[in-house]
Amino acid sequence: MTGKKKKNVLSKSTFIKGLQCRKALYLYKNRYFLRDPLSPEQRAKFVRGTHVGIFARELFPGGVDASPVTHFQMAKSVEKTRELIEEGLTDVIYEAAFSFNDVVVALDILYRENGKWMGVEVKSSQAISETYHWDAALQYYVINGSGLELDDFFIAYIDRDFVREGEIDPWKLFKLESRLEDVKLKSNHVADLISELKQTIALKSSPDVPIGTHCNDPYPCDFIGHCWKKVPPGSIFLLDGIDEGRLFEWYNKNGIKTIDELPESVLLKPEFKNQLESIRNHKPVVDRASLAGYLSDNKKKQLILATFTFSPAIPLFNGTKPYDILPFGLGWTDLQTMKSGIRIIDPERNSDTETGELLLKEAESFDIIWVFNDTLEKAVIDLYARNMPEKKEVLLALKSKFVDLRQPWDEHFVVFPTMKKLKNPEDILTHFDREFEKLPKNLEIPQEVDALYQKLILIDNEKEKQEGLASLEIYIQSRLKNLANLQKLWLEFIQG
Ligand code: SF4
Numbered sequence: 001m002t003g004k005k006k007k008n009v010l011s012k013s014t015f016i017k018g019l020q021c022r023k024a025l026y027l028y029k030n031r032y033f034l035r036d037p038l039s040p041e042q043r044a045k046f047v048r049g050t051h052v053g054i055f056a057r058e059l060f061p062g063g064v065d066a067s068p069v070t071h072f073q074m075a076k077s078v079e080k081t082r083e084l085i086e087e088g089l090t091d092v093i094y095e096a097a098f099s100f101n102d103v104v105v106a107l108d109i110l111y112r113e114n115g116k117w118m119g120v121e122v123k124s125s126q127a128i129s130e131t132y133h134w135d136a137a138l139q140y141y142v143i144n145g146s147g148l149e150l151d152d153f154f155i156a157y158i159d160r161d162f163v164r165e166g167e168i169d170p171w172k173l174f175k176l177e178s179r180l181e182d183v184k185l186k187s188n189h190v191a192d193l194i195s196e197l198k199q200t201i202a203l204k205s206s207p208d209v210p211i212g213t214h215c216n217d218p219y220p221c222d223f224i225g226h227c228w229k230k231v232p233p234g235s236i237f238l239l240d241g242i243d244e245g246r247l248f249e250w251y252n253k254n255g256i257k258t259i260d261e262l263p264e265s266v267l268l269k270p271e272f273k274n275q276l277e278s279i280r281n282h283k284p285v286v287d288r289a290s291l292a293g294y295l296s297d298n299k300k301k302q303l304i305l306a307t308f309t310f311s312p313a314i315p316l317f318n319g320t321k322p323y324d325i326l327p328f329g330l331g332w333t334d335l336q337t338m339k340s341g342i343r344i345i346d347p348e349r350n351s352d353t354e355t356g357e358l359l360l361k362e363a364e365s366f367d368i369i370w371v372f373n374d375t376l377e378k379a380v381i382d383l384y385a386r387n388m389p390e391k392k393e394v395l396l397a398l399k400s401k402f403v404d405l406r407q408p409w410d411e412h413f414v415v416f417p418t419m420k421k422l423k424n425p426e427d428i429l430t431h432f433d434r435e436f437e438k439l440p441k442n443l444e445i446p447q448e449v450d451a452l453y454q455k456l457i458l459i460d461n462e463k464e465k466q467e468g469l470a471s472l473e474i475y476i477q478s479r480l481k482n483l484a485n486l487q488k489l490w491l492e493f494i495q496g
Helices: 012-020 022-030 040-059 071-086 130-145 180-201 224-230 244-253 270-281 288-294 353-363 374-387 389-401 425-431 446-458 462-495
Strands: 092-100 103-113 116-122 150-158 174-178 302-310 326-334 340-344 368-371 402-404
Touching: 012 022, 012 103, 012 130, 012 180, 022 180, 040 103, 040 116, 040 150, 040 174, 071 092, 071 103, 092 130, 103 130, 116 130, 130 150, 130 180, 150 180, 288 462, 302 353, 302 374, 302 446, 302 462, 326 353, 326 374, 326 462, 340 353, 340 462, 353 374, 353 389, 368 389, 374 389, 374 402, 389 402, 425 462, 446 462
Parallel strands: 116 150, 302 368, 368 402
Antiparallel strands: 092 103, 103 116, 150 174, 302 326, 326 340
């Protein structure tokens, strides 16, 4: 293994970025300031991946961590790994770092068995994707190139069928698959790809890459704000219901940029009539007849109901599987009295039947139950029904009273440009310039709420726990108000 210090040009993440889009790599290396701010979704994904990676160390316990103190100190990490291997100080290294051909990589787990070194790359997902193979191939190429011969290379990922019973056996939670053959095959192309990517980075100006499906595949690109700013107002991308690949073909190959340049076969389709009108006039268009049908039972007793869930990658309770959706909270508002109630399940207890009882008690007497995303709400009801067999029928009967607050949006009873991007009640209210309760800053997306509740299950610090619960309470109260505002908004639209 060479100990020579050299500036690295590429890493695992920049290599994968370059495979996704040469322009994204160029901009990242040369025009970093053009990058979009990190989205809360990306932050949450990163946190989840790190958590699983740390737990996976239990597969090979007692190793030495070679992680750098900061991301900018990878050279020290490479040096530390080299020393650990050459001086035979351990048989297991976490975040073992290697450098070769101007590329630096950090392998999740490097272990020695019968004198031979093996590599393990850990993924928090439940399947192995093509991108993971490229990631592994790069690591294999760099590690072998740096002088350490790997006898095997494994990808560890989460077994979706694992059910927790007591302490978790990491060998049952993770599946370890040898991918040496695939990785070797791909690694034959890695040298050429590295040289191509280095040439891209050294260009005088950014390569001319048109926007396309690759902007979000396999990962959302960091430069969408920059590249997409040339997309004109009234663009064809505002249209919902047409395959994305087709839209890009029209845009890039046929020069069809705005909706008015679309072929007549699309312009005359009845299902696009309202959308096209809305995009042209930049005004909401309401299908009053459909909306009236949807809101027809307005005089009956109505309740807003919201259950709040989390989905731990590593099961926290007996009888649960990885990524099971579990309720942690409940909120409701009687639309006549506007009285609300909330309950947060004690983080130290698994889904309790008391919350199921409470849900039933609060919701049973209502004729209409407004929910946001009825698929999720119905799944939670199914879960309570499984845990409370004696109340199964009454619980399941609640589902027939559900009316989804997303329906007017999903089914285009109300349309407004950029509608396909809206994901939650706050998005819709902002989009229509309506007042809404701001969610706590650290709880803007479901993944952040999920992460906070998981943290509350694991921490011992009582003060921190109470603060976390207080934030969740504010979050639930705000969401309930916003759901009531959303219901009001749909009523306003029908009144004109
Ligand atoms: S936004 Fe699209 S075209 Fe632009 S750099 Fe990213 S992936 Fe490439």
